[in-house]
Amino acid sequence: MRWVIGIDGGGTKTSGALADASGRITARAVGESTNPYLNPPEVVEANFRAIAYELMSRSGVGAETIDGVCLGLSGCDRPGDRAPLEAMVKRVFPQARAVATNDALVALVGGCGELNGVMVISGTGSIAYGFTPDGRSARAGGYGQWLGDEGSGFTIAHRGLIAVMRAADGREPPTAIRERVLSHLSIAEPMGLMPWMREHGPDKAAVAALAPLVIAAAEQGDPAALDILRWAAKELALAAIAVARRLWPDGEKFPVVVGGSNLRRVPFLYDRFKAEMASQNPAATVMQPRAEPADGACFYLLQLRD
Known part of the structure; x- marks a missing residue:
């Protein structure tokens, strides 16, 4: 089975979710901030990696089964914002599709479907x-x-x-x-x-x-x-x-x-x-x-x- 990871990266904490291909949420976790405007890149990557692996641990899935990762981060609006974040995802999950976007977008999809x-x-x-x-x-x-x-x-x-x-x-x-x-x-x-x-x-x-x-x-x-x-x-x-x-x-x-x-x-x-x-x-x-x-x-x- 293939899986996707969703990330909501706020200014003080990061929330993550793991879902299967049908959209069923199988795990949630909370970690440290992944906001790229409040943290150095190496901290953002370390915090993202920690929450991603926590999600996989809770569902018993391996990194090779992650099909995609979507980062919803405050202030992430322009291609110049998205590129380094999507590259970061690729370093952790080389095979996965990486999407970085504004946190409001993912919140709206979650909020009203x-x-x-x-x-x-x-x-x-x-x-x-x-x-x-x-x-x-x-x-x-x-x-x-x-x-x-x-x-x-x-x-x-x-x-x-x-x-x-x-x-x-x-x-x-x-x-x-x-x-x-x-x-x-x-x-x-x-x-x-x-x-x-x-x-x-x-x-x-x-x-x-x-x-x-x-x-x-x-x-x-x-x-x-x-x-x-x-x-x-x-x-x-x-x-x-x-x-x-x-x-x-x-x-x-x-x-x-x-x-x-x-x-x-x-x-x-x-x-x-x-x-x-x-x-x-x-x-x-x-x-x-x-x-x-x-x-x-x-x-x-x-x-x-x-």
Whole structure:
């Protein structure tokens, strides 16, 4: 029997799936980040190899039976992005077909079963990416933390840190984000965030890792944290609507699948996003994904073979 491997490579972790030729998922595994923009090439390859061999071990299959590998990675949009990643796959599985593409594409296929709709991801970063059956695509956002990524874990955390500093100045009311962040980082006073940011600010994942603290404050009703999540939901909806205008200009109905830990696991953010979409584009049907992005990478590869 021949097998395919699907990879969903995010900014902080990698999820993998192994499927047989019928699309039946037989194993899943989670490993370290394979994002090529946050890790050196040798680390990406080592982490990919580790998760691939873990998947094969769990299903009892050999490397020679791997027929194809699909990598869904954030920021992987151009031929120059794809070529070195596909070459990496070939070094591990010389006989396999190698496909590297954007993580939004495989997430959409996993989410609704076909390449038709808009995928909105809010994880470490964020992006809205739409695809149609006739091969058209459009994107909004996903330009990294300094040029975009609105509504992402990074921007939620960053705005939370700004809220702490504004409250410390007296420009805004006190916020529960302060104690959560300072305690988590073992910092005594808000001014201590300045040297922390000088050291860790360039590390997108390190800043984004603070987003759960802002989310926890919002879940307890903190006004500043709730405002941040409202802003994030609005920005994510704006990105999805911008994509929809280009792909479905005549108001045709289309699905919007959510992805990333923030939209999938934070009810307040998901509900606000869904409400924003309903008020601005009633043609959209917002949904949680039916299957995982790594599963979608397997399905996409099998569809290409067919």
